[in-house]
Amino acid sequence: MEAYAKRSNEELKALQEELRQKYEQIKAEGMKLDMSRGKPSKAQLDLSDGMLNSLKDNRDCIDENGLDCRNYGEMEGTPEARRLMGDMMGVPADNVIVLGNASLTIMFDNVARAFTHGICGNAPWDFNSKVRFLCPVPGYDRHFSITEYFGVEMINIPMLPTGPDMDMVEYYVNNDTTVKGMWCVPKYSNPQGITYSRETVDRFARLKPAASDFRIFWDNAYVIHSLYEPDERDYLPEIFTECAKYGNEDMVYEFCSTSKVSYAGAGISAIAASKRNLEDIKGHMKYQTISHDKINQLRHVKFFGNFDGMLEHMKKHAELLRPKFKLVDDVLTRELGGTGTGSWINPRGGYFVSFEANEGCAKEIVQMAKEAGLILTPAGSAFPYHVDPLDTNIRIAPSLPEIEDLEKALNVFTTCVKLVSIGKILSERE
Amino acid sequence: MEAYAKRSNEELKALQEELRQKYEQIKAEGMKLDMSRGKPSKAQLDLSDGMLNSLKDNRDCIDENGLDCRNYGEMEGTPEARRLMGDMMGVPADNVIVLGNASLTIMFDNVARAFTHGICGNAPWDFNSKVRFLCPVPGYDRHFSITEYFGVEMINIPMLPTGPDMDMVEYYVNNDTTVKGMWCVPKYSNPQGITYSRETVDRFARLKPAASDFRIFWDNAYVIHSLYEPDERDYLPEIFTECAKYGNEDMVYEFCSTSKVSYAGAGISAIAASKRNLEDIKGHMKYQTISHDKINQLRHVKFFGNFDGMLEHMKKHAELLRPKFKLVDDVLTRELGGTGTGSWINPRGGYFVSFEANEGCAKEIVQMAKEAGLILTPAGSAFPYHVDPLDTNIRIAPSLPEIEDLEKALNVFTTCVKLVSIGKILSERE
Numbered sequence: 036m037e038a039y040a041k042r043s044n045e046e047l048k049a050l051q052e053e054l055r056q057k058y059e060q061i062k063a064e065g066m067k068l069d070m071s072r073g074k075p076s077k078a079q080l081d082l083s084d085g086m087l088n089s090l091k092d093n094r095d096c097i098d099e100n101g102l103d104c105r106n107y108g109e110m111e112g113t114p115e116a117r118r119l120m121g122d123m124m125g126v127p128a129d130n131v132i133v134l135g136n137a138s139l140t141i142m143f144d145n146v147a148r149a150f151t152h153g154i155c156g157n158a159p160w161d162f163n164s165k166v167r168f169l170c171p172v173p174g175y176d177r178h179f180s181i182t183e184y185f186g187v188e189m190i191n192i193p194m195l196p197t198g199p200d201m202d203m204v205e206y207y208v209n210n211d212t213t214v215k216g217m218w219c220v221p222k223y224s225n226p227q228g229i230t231y232s233r234e235t236v237d238r239f240a241r242l243k244p245a246a247s248d249f250r251i252f253w254d255n256a257y258v259i260h261s262l263y264e265p266d267e268r269d270y271l272p273e274i275f276t277e278c279a280k281y282g283n284e285d286m287v288y289e290f291c292s293t294s295k296v297s298y299a300g301a302g303i304s305a306i307a308a309s310k311r312n313l314e315d316i317k318g319h320m321k322y323q324t325i326s327h328d329k330i331n332q333l334r335h336v337k338f339f340g341n342f343d344g345m346l347e348h349m350k351k352h353a354e355l356l357r358p359k360f361k362l363v364d365d366v367l368t369r370e371l372g373g374t375g376t377g378s379w380i381n382p383r384g385g386y387f388v389s390f391e392a393n394e395g396c397a398k399e400i401v402q403m404a405k406e407a408g409l410i411l412t413p414a415g416s417a418f419p420y421h422v423d424p425l426d427t428n429i430r431i432a433p434s435l436p437e438i439e440d441l442e443k444a445l446n447v448f449t450t451c452v453k454l455v456s457i458g459k460i461l462s463e464r465e
Numbered sequence: 466m467e468a469y470a471k472r473s474n475e476e477l478k479a480l481q482e483e484l485r486q487k488y489e490q491i492k493a494e495g496m497k498l499d500m501s502r503g504k505p506s507k508a509q510l511d512l513s514d515g516m517l518n519s520l521k522d523n524r525d526c527i528d529e530n531g532l533d534c535r536n537y538g539e540m541e542g543t544p545e546a547r548r549l550m551g552d553m554m555g556v557p558a559d560n561v562i563v564l565g566n567a568s569l570t571i572m573f574d575n576v577a578r579a580f581t582h583g584i585c586g587n588a589p590w591d592f593n594s595k596v597r598f599l600c601p602v603p604g605y606d607r608h609f610s611i612t613e614y615f616g617v618e619m620i621n622i623p624m625l626p627t628g629p630d631m632d633m634v635e636y637y638v639n640n641d642t643t644v645k646g647m648w649c650v651p652k653y654s655n656p657q658g659i660t661y662s663r664e665t666v667d668r669f670a671r672l673k674p675a676a677s678d679f680r681i682f683w684d685n686a687y688v689i690h691s692l693y694e695p696d697e698r699d700y701l702p703e704i705f706t707e708c709a710k711y712g713n714e715d716m717v718y719e720f721c722s723t724s725k726v727s728y729a730g731a732g733i734s735a736i737a738a739s740k741r742n743l744e745d746i747k748g749h750m751k752y753q754t755i756s757h758d759k760i761n762q763l764r765h766v767k768f769f770g771n772f773d774g775m776l777e778h779m780k781k782h783a784e785l786l787r788p789k790f791k792l793v794d795d796v797l798t799r800e801l802g803g804t805g806t807g808s809w810i811n812p813r814g815g816y817f818v819s820f821e822a823n824e825g826c827a828k829e830i831v832q833m834a835k836e837a838g839l840i841l842t843p844a845g846s847a848f849p850y851h852v853d854p855l856d857t858n859i860r861i862a863p864s865l866p867e868i869e870d871l872e873k874a875l876n877v878f879t880t881c882v883k884l885v886s887i888g889k890i891l892s893e894r895e
Binding site for chain 2: 147177181326
């Protein structure tokens with residue numbers, strides 16, 4: 036297809052008219068569809084329903100330590116849950132604490148503690164002095180919201196096909212004592228689905244932070260969320276092993292959860308860290324809780340059996356998700372291929388497709404889609420302060436809708452992309 | 466029995482020798498018993514085992530709003546859970562947020578937020594300026610630990626049979642802008658089992674705090690935890706209704722949980738507050754979590770049915786606990802009555818019996834018991850900074866042990882009380 040930018044005004048205006056009619060027709064149909072969040076679909080949730088009754092009776096409530104999990108205790112989580120979540124991240128159970136239903140809460144709490152009490156004996160981060168975080172963009176909006184909430188200054192680090200721009204990361208981390216942390220989704224990143232390369236991970240591990248309380252928030256949210264068979268999966272080196280080579284184990288907090296494995300919001304979450312960091316964290320956590328919901332931890336272990344069982348389970352998720360991601364790529368290719376109206380990465384895992392529209396078009400596309408009944412993640416969400424400097428990025432979350440609805444949604448989306456792109460070209464020619 | 470203090474040295478020394486032999490015999494038996502925490506017994510936990518399978522399949526996972534609780538959303542909790550927990554506290558569901566497995570975490574988080582962001586638009590509490598909390602003593606150690614953790618200065622407020630000394634409370638709250646909060650366990654207080662009187666609650670409701678961000682942390686942990694039938698239960702006025710009479714609804718955060726209703730550590734918790742306070746709290750909470758474990762909320766509602774079902778359930782707990790509390794009172798009366806070695810309140814609910822030994826005896830009693838294999842809550846725990854000024858208070862937690870073990874434990878305990886008391890009298894006569 037010929038790129039729009041190369042077509043004549045007449046051609047574009049004719050196309051614009053045609054697309055407008057199509058858009059008005061869509062609007063008239065009164066669609067209502069929400070693709071704003073990476074929620075699992077009903078069919079995906081159904082996969083875990085065996086978990087509702089996985090604990091048959093109270094004999095199933097005793098953990099490997101012999102502890103009755105219906106009672107208080109074991110703030111670190113049950114041994115079997117620590118092992119399962121450790122296996123998920125590829126770290127020993129001893130380096131894992133299993134917590135409640137949301138890894139987001141652990142991340143928030145760790146930032147909060149750094150401000151109120153400091154990390155590992157360091158002075159607390161100061162609300163009245165500059166505290167900065169590196170933020171790969173586009174990235175996960177809820178990460179950026181946490182640091183925004185605490186008044187942290189966020190620095191955009193462009194994502195490359197290999198992960199964050201490590202030249203910039205090294206420059207800031209190794210020289211700037213006000214840089215106290217960095218958000219990362221290292222595998223199937225939100226929203227682009229990029230997995231950090233071996234070299235990127237190695238460069239992370241070799242960082243020499245200027246601030247002794249600098250921590251990487253390694254949110255391995257999609258660690259086992261591959262869409263394809265083993266040989267087509269992305270590989271991410273295990274961060275602690277890499278860091279250990281350079282004596283840097285204390286530099287990383289790793290997070291994961293079963294929110295997109297079992298139930299979203301009723302799963303279990305975990306943090307992995309060095310012994311020193313875990314002792315530090317426990318020293319704070321003990322004021323906040325006696326113990327987490329160990330029954331739900333056992334429920335998960337009983338349902339999955341072990342990590343192999345969990346991987347088998349993830350294959351079923353992949354079977355449900357793969358056709359949706361394929362459809363996104365197919366429709367975008369069919370409708371937009373060659374038009375020069377945008378680009379996207381077809382990811383091998385995770386929950387999103389990141390669409391890069393032409394400059395200055397993203398907001399308008401999202402707004403147009405909204406008026407036609409399709410809710411997308413607000414433009415700019417993938418950037419600190421919700422500011423996408425070039426106004427290009429749109430996050431597509433294909434997991435929730437049924438496949439028929441997704442096709443309709445993509446039809447609306449591509450129509451909006453074309454219309455806004457043409458409008459932009461024409462207005463620039465005026 | 467004649468009070469020890471009135472007996473001759475010879476009499477006391479003979480008794481001491483007899484008790485020493487008994488103590489050594491106990492020690493030789495090698496008992497191991499932990500009465501340090503208010504944990505429910507196995508039999509109590511068994512009462513809730515129907516909850517393990519109360520959700521039969523995924524149709525049971527849809528809440529009254531039609532939301533699939535296996536997915537994200539509804540940060541306030543499900544409507545039915547908010548109603549149940551609201552009924553527990555006697556407040557409308559609209560004034561309730563249902564959260565995770567621990568009310569302690571909600572309390573901690575509210576104190577943390579007050580320091581990092583401030584309450585309802587007020588300036589954040591300042592780590593570098595004086596922030597003070599009123600602490601009824603004896604009280605709940607984990608409350609005091611939270612405020613100690615945040616560097617809050619804690620002021621002891623003596624507990625009277627009617628609740629905290631309200632003259633002192635009024636003096637501080639109404640005049641001192643550094644007094645930002647107060648811990649309360651208003652019903653069957655931890656550890657004394659005292660329920661605040663109508664007048665006390667009225668005086669709370671009529672407070673005119675000098676600090677606009679003063680908040681009462683009304684921890685109604687034992688709101689339905691009565692040991693007896695309805696006509697023998699303590700009555701506590703509902704705090705928000707009382708506060709509303711004086712336009713003071715914003716002054717109180719109320720907390721409760723099912724930790725001692727269903728499972729300790731795997732229950733659900735709730736906060737009740739004015740609309741203004743709830744909006745403020747949600748405005749912070751949304752950065753920390755997407756939603757709490759709604760499946761566990763539904764599990765609870767399904768198991769109890771409604772608040773009446775929960776009250777019926779609590780009767781079964783009472784049947785299991787009552788004989789233990791009776792035994793404590795019986796053994797203490799039989800062994801210590803008239804000896805002048807201590808006093809205690811026989812409570813009508815809650816989880817503890819608070820024992821007041823003679824001055825300077827508590828630590829030694831707890832230590833002696835420990836050497837004989839009986840772990841009690843460390844002396845001083847019921848006071849801020851773990852300092853019991855007179856060293857008199859010992860918390861007895863009779864819920865966990867089987868009745869036979871409890872009898873043995875009380876035998877050890879009273880032996881230690883007598884020995885330490887006699888030793889004290891004799892040393893003072895020297």
